Amino acid sequence: MTPSGTTSGGVPGPAGQPAWELLLPAAGAPARRRGRALQEALREAVRSGRLAAGTRLPSTRELAADLGVSRGLVTEAYEQLTAEGYLRGERGAGTWVGGAVRAGRVGAATGTGGAAAAGPGGRDAVAGAPDVRVDxxxxxxxxxxFPRSAWAAAQRSVLARLPHRALGYPDPRGLPELRGALAGMLARRRGVVADPERLVVCSGVAQASTLLGFVLRARGLRTVGVEDPGSPEHGRLFASTGMETVWLPLDGEGLRPEPLAASGVRAVVVTPSHQFPSGIGWSAERRAALLDWARTIGGYVLEDDYDGDFRYDRAPVGALQGLDPERVVYAGSVxxxxAPGLRLGWMLVPEALLDEVVERKRTMDLGNPVLDQAVLAEFVTRGGYDRQLRHCQRAYRERRDALLAALAARLPGTEVSGIAAGLHVIARVPARFGPPERFLARAAEAGVALRSLEEYGTARPSDGDVRLVIGYAHLSPSAVAEGVGLLAGAVGA
Ligand SMILES: Cc1ncc(COP(=O)(O)O)c(C=O)c1O
Incomplete structure (x- = not known):
């Protein structure tokens, strides 16, 4: 690329510059970090929309020449981002930004009816990588x-008994019968202080986050703290309400109190029961310290209990909200x-925020669909929800065990953490199978879609170990074993 901005790629960015200029700072990074920096810059350019979907990328040879880097680095960057679903490529035909879903390909080896693992927001579902064998x-x-027949039975029963008037506009907080059923279930299962009057039915943790974001923004807050590492979705959701996010570092026990206090934020989003993505359960001290902080400054905590229902080898840890329902907004979903496609969730709201949250919910969508709410109420009340959790818990434990066994056998020396709960683990693969860029590129070539821990935060360890966030719940035990086998073969283990 020349300073005047003409490039062989030649795709203009929004400011009329070729978009490849965005990659120049990465190309100038120290050699050790250059490959990774290039991948990050490219990923960010796609995420932010500066490289629009459908944009054709220059060939690896052209881009390497424009940026003054080796062709291998560009090839690795294209392969990695293709595996992650940001790019799509046809052998010999080129590489484009974004990808179309290829029905039946992603997750085809999973035995799950083609369910693609995807982060919240559907981004990955849209940009499924073309040649994924195990995701x-x-x-x-x-x-x-999904319990189709029990759900269908609940639907029939609801349609038979619901009076016509129940089909009018609902209470924006949700149907009283569902609020009552959920309050009972959450108090029992998660130890929350669950007053049905303070329970607001919403469209998942995602909407709980935006409702709270709008309310806090209207009260004058401009920033919200998020865990580092954490869920990228938290940042995106709060950003949509006009709040900026501030990374707050975690250690093995939870959020570190000093950086939290120094950050100036007055609200945070946390996942204390099974931190996403590290998988740690916050220690009792850190839970207490967070609540002390909130009380001292009059701040608020959004507790995202996204997978609080799944525990394998440890006693359930009660929700943080149970310790201080006036400072903690508790959010969860089905x-x-x-299934995430139901878009049904709940939040328990401190008294001081309740009217504002309910008014936001009202003006946003006038409440969730009545029939779905009534069906969920029926399902919970008749014991279907507990049965479903028991069933999934058994299946997921078996898949987790299959993953741990396969990693131990095929990638020896791999340390796995965060295994006691949830639907994913952290695997730290020793540097001898790395370095990380090559490991990820080889995995992608072998048709194994992976996420590296670095995608979720700011830490960039230099020990050469490969840190992965591995989701296993959507994969049958045999698909798990196949995926690890493909990985091991690809990295020469
Ligand atoms: C950390 C985290 N929070 C929340 C959610 C789910 O959000 P929702 O309940 O809106 O589907 C997910 C889903 O993957 C998640 O990973």
């Missing part, structure tokens, strides 16, 4: 376990227990 990306439960 270890976290975020989706096994959709084939996205992991039933």
């Amino acid at each position: 270890f990306r976290p975020g989706t439960p096994d959709l084939s376990l 996205s992991k227990s039933l």
Whole structure:
């Protein structure tokens, strides 16, 4: 690329410059970090829309020449981003930004009816990588376990008994019968202080986040703290309400109190029961310290209990909200227990925020669909929800065990953490199978879709180990074993 901005790629960015200029700072990074920096810059350019979907990328040879880097680095960057679904490529035909879903390909080896693992927001579902054989990306439960017949029975029963008047505009907080059923279930299962009057039915943790974001923004807050590492979706959701996010570092126990206090934020989003993505459960001290902080400054905590229902070898840890329902907004959903496509969730709201949250919910959508709410109420009340959790819990434990066994056998020396709960683990593969860029590129070539831990935060360890966030719940035990086998073969283990 020349300074005047003409490039062989020649795609103009929004400011009329060729978009490849965005990559120049990465190309100038120290050699050790250059490959990774290039991947990050390219990923960010796609995420931010500066490289629009459908844009054709220059050939690896052209881009390498424009940027003054080796062709191998560009090839690796294209392969990695293709595996992640940001790019799509046809052998010999070129590489484009974004990808179309190829029905039946992603997750085809999973035995789950083709369920693609995807982060919240559907981004990955749209940009499924073309040649994925086993998809270890976290975020989706096994959709084939959805209890179709029990759900259908609940639907029939609801349609038979619901009076006409129940089909009018609902209470924006949700149907009283569902609020009552959920309050009972959450108090029992998660130890929350669950007053049905303070429970607001919403469209998942995602909407709980935006409702709270709008309310806090209207109160004058401009920033919200998010865990580092954490869920990228938290940042995106709060950003849509006009709030900026501030990374707050975690250690093995939870959020570190000093950086939190120094950050100036007055609200945070956290995942204390099973931190996403590290998988740690916050220690009792850190839970207490967070609540002390909130009380001292009059701040608020959004507790995202996204997979609180899944525990394998440890006693359930009660929700943080149970310790201080006036400072903690608790949010959960059926996205992991039933299906994310239902878009049904709940939040328990401190008294001081309740009217504002309910008014936001009202003006946003006038409440969730009545029939769905009534069916969920029926399903919970008749014991279907507990049965479903028991069933999934058994299946997921078996898949987790299959993953741990396969990693131990095929990638010896791999340390796995965050295994006691949830639908994913962290695997730290020793440097001898790395370095990380090559490991990820080889995995992509072998048709194994992976997410590296670095995608979720700011830490960039230099020990050469490969840190992965591996989602397993949507994969059958044999698909898990096949995926690890493909990985091991690809990296020469
Ligand atoms: C950390 C985290 N929070 C929340 C969600 C789910 O959000 P929702 O309940 O809106 O589907 C997910 C889904 O993958 C998640 O990973």
